[in-house]
Amino acid sequence: MKRLQDVKAKEARDLYYPTMCKVVGARQITDLEKWYELQMPAGQDLGHEPGQFVEVSAFGIGEAPISISSSPSKKGSFELCIRQVGTLTNVLKRYEQGDMIGIRGPFGKGYPIEKLLGKDILIIAGGIGLVPLRSLINYVLDNRKDFGRLIILYGAKSPAELLFKEEIAIWETRDDVELHITVDQPDESWTGNTGVITTLIPGLDLNLNTTIAAITGPPIMYKFVIMSLKSKQLNDDQIYVSLERRMKCGVGKCGHCQINGVYCCQDGPVFNYTDIKPLEEAL
Amino acid sequence: MKPQVAFFDFTSCEGCQLNKLNLENDLLDILKHVDIVEFREAMDDKADHYDIAFIEGSISSPSCVERIHDIRRRSDILVALGSCAVNGGINAMKNLHPIDEVRETVYGKDKYLFATLPAMAVSSVVKVDYEVRGCPMNQQDFLKLLIALVLGKQAPKYNSPVCVECKLKENECLYNRGMVCLGPVTRGGCDALCPSFGQFCTGCRGILSNPNLDGMLEIMTNHGISLDEAKKRMLLFNSNEVQL
Amino acid sequence: MECYSLLRADVPALIDHLGKFGEVVAPHRKGDVSYSFESVLDSSQVVLDYNRTLLPLKKLFLPPVEKLMDFSLKNMSFDPVELTTQPRVFFGVHSYEMQSILRLDHSMLSGNAESNYFKRRKNSRFVGISFEPDDFHFSESVGIAIEEMEGFDLFLNEIDDDFQLYVLSDNGRSLIQGFKQIRTVEAELSGKREFKKKIRYHYNRLPRIFQYAYKSKVWADVAEKCVGCGACTLTCPTCFCFDVTDEVSVTAEDGLRQRTWDSCMLSTFAEVAGGENFREKTINRTRHRLYRKFKYITDEEGLPWCVGCGRCTAFCPAGISLPDIVNELIQEDEKAQYHHTVRV
Numbered sequence: 001m002k003r004l005q006d007v008k009a010k011e012a013r014d015l016y017y018p019t020m021c022k023v024v025g026a027r028q029i030t031d032l033e034k035w036y037e038l039q040m041p042a043g044q045d046l047g048h049e050p051g052q053f054v055e056v057s058a059f060g061i062g063e064a065p066i067s068i069s070s071s072p073s074k075k076g077s078f079e080l081c082i083r084q085v086g087t088l089t090n091v092l093k094r095y096e097q098g099d100m101i102g103i104r105g106p107f108g109k110g111y112p113i114e115k116l117l118g119k120d121i122l123i124i125a126g127g128i129g130l131v132p133l134r135s136l137i138n139y140v141l142d143n144r145k146d147f148g149r150l151i152i153l154y155g156a157k158s159p160a161e162l163l164f165k166e167e168i169a170i171w172e173t174r175d176d177v178e179l180h181i182t183v184d185q186p187d188e189s190w191t192g193n194t195g196v197i198t199t200l201i202p203g204l205d206l207n208l209n210t211t212i213a214a215i216t217g218p219p220i221m222y223k224f225v226i227m228s229l230k231s232k233q234l235n236d237d238q239i240y241v242s243l244e245r246r247m248k249c250g251v252g253k254c255g256h257c258q259i260n261g262v263y264c265c266q267d268g269p270v271f272n273y274t275d276i277k278p279l280e281e282a283l
Numbered sequence: 284m285k286p287q288v289a290f291f292d293f294t295s296c297e298g299c300q301l302n303k304l305n306l307e308n309d310l311l312d313i314l315k316h317v318d319i320v321e322f323r324e325a326m327d328d329k330a331d332h333y334d335i336a337f338i339e340g341s342i343s344s345p346s347c348v349e350r351i352h353d354i355r356r357r358s359d360i361l362v363a364l365g366s367c368a369v370n371g372g373i374n375a376m377k378n379l380h381p382i383d384e385v386r387e388t389v390y391g392k393d394k395y396l397f398a399t400l401p402a403m404a405v406s407s408v409v410k411v412d413y414e415v416r417g418c419p420m421n422q423q424d425f426l427k428l429l430i431a432l433v434l435g436k437q438a439p440k441y442n443s444p445v446c447v448e449c450k451l452k453e454n455e456c457l458y459n460r461g462m463v464c465l466g467p468v469t470r471g472g473c474d475a476l477c478p479s480f481g482q483f484c485t486g487c488r489g490i491l492s493n494p495n496l497d498g499m500l501e502i503m504t505n506h507g508i509s510l511d512e513a514k515k516r517m518l519l520f521n522s523n524e525v526q527l
Numbered sequence: 528m529e530c531y532s533l534l535r536a537d538v539p540a541l542i543d544h545l546g547k548f549g550e551v552v553a554p555h556r557k558g559d560v561s562y563s564f565e566s567v568l569d570s571s572q573v574v575l576d577y578n579r580t581l582l583p584l585k586k587l588f589l590p591p592v593e594k595l596m597d598f599s600l601k602n603m604s605f606d607p608v609e610l611t612t613q614p615r616v617f618f619g620v621h622s623y624e625m626q627s628i629l630r631l632d633h634s635m636l637s638g639n640a641e642s643n644y645f646k647r648r649k650n651s652r653f654v655g656i657s658f659e660p661d662d663f664h665f666s667e668s669v670g671i672a673i674e675e676m677e678g679f680d681l682f683l684n685e686i687d688d689d690f691q692l693y694v695l696s697d698n699g700r701s702l703i704q705g706f707k708q709i710r711t712v713e714a715e716l717s718g719k720r721e722f723k724k725k726i727r728y729h730y731n732r733l734p735r736i737f738q739y740a741y742k743s744k745v746w747a748d749v750a751e752k753c754v755g756c757g758a759c760t761l762t763c764p765t766c767f768c769f770d771v772t773d774e775v776s777v778t779a780e781d782g783l784r785q786r787t788w789d790s791c792m793l794s795t796f797a798e799v800a801g802g803e804n805f806r807e808k809t810i811n812r813t814r815h816r817l818y819r820k821f822k823y824i825t826d827e828e829g830l831p832w833c834v835g836c837g838r839c840t841a842f843c844p845a846g847i848s849l850p851d852i853v854n855e856l857i858q859e860d861e862k863a864q865y866h867h868t869v870r871v
């Protein structure tokens with residue numbers, strides 16, 4: 001147990017003060033989602049790992065946890081992509097280049113890059129789940145020779161909801177990226193796959209021993225995707241999930257993000273499947 | 284340009300609740316943000332457009348129905364002020380016997396044109412964007428809503444019980460003093476006004492969105508009142524919201 | 528052990544003497560039948576025999592509502608809160624309450640150590656007092672004796688209406704320096720006080736009970752009665768969950784960010800934008816509360832995170848009793864084991 005006398009005065013920190021970051025780029029990329037590029041003061045880097053998040057705040061409105069969408073290999077600025085669903089996210093919709101946004105973090109555990117080196121990376125992103133996974137994708141692309149295959153499965157409700165379309169177009173042209181996209185509700189112009197994301201899995205030809213899967217999507221997606229992966233003979237420890245919970249503090253204090261005894265904001269949001277499989281509240 | 288706001292009064296027990304606002308202190312601040320273009324008594328409504336219309340009182344006559352439709356047509360945002368407007372409030376209780384009949388009348392769309400109507404929530408006639416709960420309406424709540432609207436953010440929603448604020452203030456619980464209180468199932472946001480003055484909560488801010496009403500009735504009857512009385516207490520402000 | 532005798536009549540003088548160190552906080556009457564920790568203005572008003580305070584001592588280290596910063600909307604900037612803390616003596620603290628502070632230390636200072644908590648916690652002294660257990664106390668069942676002195680600087684043990692004063696630390700010794708109304712005596716801890724409420728098993732057997740209790744029927748029985756008011760968690764000395772909100776002044780130009788105690792028993796606690804609720808049903812929440820007390824942290828730290836103060840039970844309007852729930856889980860487990868044995 002941690003005792004008062006074991007804590008040195010300088011270890012105790014103000015955990016709740018944001019750093020004001022400048023918006024240097026902002027663009028509404030779908031009906032609901034806006035992309036932001038932010039700069040820390042004095043050209044600092046955020047210093048994050050793929051999969052980590054920040055607490056974003058606007059004074060008078062509040063705070064919300066948002067994944068870092070750019071790769072740490074990108075220096076000088078970082079990117080977020082925010083879906084407008086509630087109080088803060090709708091106010092942030094009005095934020096444009098030159099505005100200041102409060103940032104705390106980076107927080108939580110991201111993907112353990114050292115365990116991913118040399119592996120085939122299988123990305124499975126449902127909807128806005130692409131936002132945090134984009135950080136990992138771009139990290140792999142920026143360090144392409146350190147990894148094996150890069151397979152990206154991405155599912156969205158409709159073609160209009162696809163995020164990062166320009167980037168996807170580039171991924172499509174690269175022969176070191178295997179990209180499969182599907183939508184639930186196609187429109188007239190859609191020529192690609194239709195159906196839920198799990199329909200993309202059976203057709204995959206995976207190297208069983210070297211594949212690591214990274215899944216992020218809406219809560220209901222995980223069970224089905226993991227079932228499909230298991231039927232492809234992937235082991236539990238080859239699967240990583242990123243979980244979403246209500247969060248307030250981001251630093252393991254406020255209690256909102258607990259999944260049974262685990263703190264999503266500290267022990268996650270990225271978890272190895274073996275670690276959360278026994279938790280009743282996880283999936 | 285500042286938002287143009289108007290206030291309208293319908294059927295409420297004490298008339299103008301806004302009189303209770305500490306307007307001397309706050310009016311100047313409020314006026315910095317908005318232009319008040321109409322105040323309740325101005326019956327022959329002049330402006331043809333309001334950014335925000337504040338409605339007090341419940342809807343209880345055919346002419347009220349007509350008038351509220353008219354106001355809605357001319358307003359971008361419509362806010363119900365006080366429990367009479369929000370859910371019919373105590374007015375609803377007075378008219379409602381037997382409750383089933385009334386419920387049908389309230390929600391059956393065709394029955395609006397009766398000569399006398401039961402007291403209805405504004406929202407059962409027109410779309411309500413925001414509400415300020417309480418009887419009387421809570422001043423702080425009203426100001427918070429106004430500020431939220433000015434800042435362009437969603438208004439605060441209250442869905443935690445009165446007990447939360449009551450505990451935070453370290454009040455002695457009325458149940459520990461042998462009284463019966465509706466705090467556990469009533470929407471907070473009033474800073475536990477009544478229990479802080481030794482009065483039990485009568486539920487004036489409405490019932491929580493997902494209440495355990497059977498559990499609440501059991502608590503009340505276990506603390507010495509009859510099931511009938513317990514139900515009556517629960518319905519006092521909430522006969523339009525609660526089914527018992 | 529360094530021990531003195533102290534007459535009941537001289538306790539106010541001792542409290543006044545403690546005032547030389549700093550602000551003295553002690554139990555006072557509140558309302559008709561309740562007590563609360565308050566600053567001492569008149570030492571004769573301090574209550575020596577009380578069952579429990581409405582809010583735990585926690586309120587003075589992790590306040591129910593705490594400003595985190597002031598901000599300006601015009602400049603999009605904030606001012607940190609400069610917290611200055613004075614030395615404080617907490618007088619008349621029960622052993623379970625002291626143990627709850629030691630647990631709170633772990634919660635607020637392990638991992639990311641929080642400065643506001645740390646500052647408030649430093650420079651505090653604790654003077655314990657023995658108590659007569661009522662119908663709700665059960666701290667003995669979670670391993671905390673009435674005379675447990677860990678964490679205290681001084682401890683008053685009531686004997687024949689007067690007190691024995693134990694000196695437990697150097698800080699304690701300097702607190703009573705120059706105080707004349709005490710006499711050296713032999714230490715003698717009376718063991719006469721009996722707990723009326725008990726958990727049937729020793730607490731080191733509880734993790735096993737909870738390991739198998741997740742799907743128990745007991746949770747549904749409790750959920751039927753629970754109205755989700757949050758009283759049990761808001762008054763619990765080892766609970767520490769909070770919410771963070773921004774308040775804007777009427778000028779809409781500035782405001783403050785604050786944190787407020789929150790409770791996992793409230794239906795909105797784990798709800799996210801869009802309506803998904805990760806602990807939607809009352810049974811999920813009740814279970815979570817008890818697992819937080821007897822399993823999750825306990826597995827890591829080896830101690831129950833409940834100190835047996837009885838507040839959650841005494842202040843529950845539905846009369847839901849935490850030790851009774853635990854006893855029912857034990858009984859259910861015994862039945863299951865019995866059936867198992869018979870079948871084998």
Ligand SMILES: Cc1cc2nc3c(=O)[nH]c(=O)nc-3n(C[C@H](O)[C@H](O)[C@H](O)COP(=O)(O)OP(=O)(O)OC[C@H]3O[C@@H](n4cnc5c(N)ncnc54)[C@H](O)[C@@H]3O)c2cc1C
Pocket residue numbers: 053062063064065066067068081082083084085086087088089090128131132243244245246247248269798799800801
């Ligand atoms: C680790 C993590 C990463 C996330 N990354 C992204 C992202 O990259 N892009 C994106 O658009 N969204 C992301 N979300 C979801 C995002 O946090 C919520 O949409 C957001 O909090 C809603 O805030 P609001 O004020 O608009 O909504 P309101 O409903 O008004 O929420 C009020 C408060 O509740 C909490 N809250 C509500 N919903 C959520 C939620 N889903 N998750 C956590 N806390 C919540 C927040 O503290 C929020 O401030 C992420 C969530 C988590 C947990």
Ligand code: SF4
Pocket residue numbers: 445446447449450454455456457458464465466467475478484756758844
């Ligand atoms: S007095 Fe009423 S509102 Fe306060 S805690 Fe008791 S039941 Fe809840």
Ligand code: SF4
Pocket residue numbers: 417418445469470471473474475476477478483484485486487488489
């Ligand atoms: S305590 Fe209850 S009755 Fe009193 S103002 Fe609050 S909600 Fe209304």
Ligand code: SF4
Pocket residue numbers: 752753754755756757758759760792839842843844845846847
């Ligand atoms: S105090 Fe009782 S009724 Fe209220 S939330 Fe806790 S267990 Fe439920």
Ligand code: SF4
Pocket residue numbers: 759762763764765820832833834835836837838839840849
């Ligand atoms: S769970 Fe109940 S008895 Fe245990 S410490 Fe908390 S309030 Fe006290």
Ligand code: FES
Pocket residue numbers: 246247248249250251252253254255256257258263264265266
């Ligand atoms: S978000 Fe506060 S503990 Fe995880």
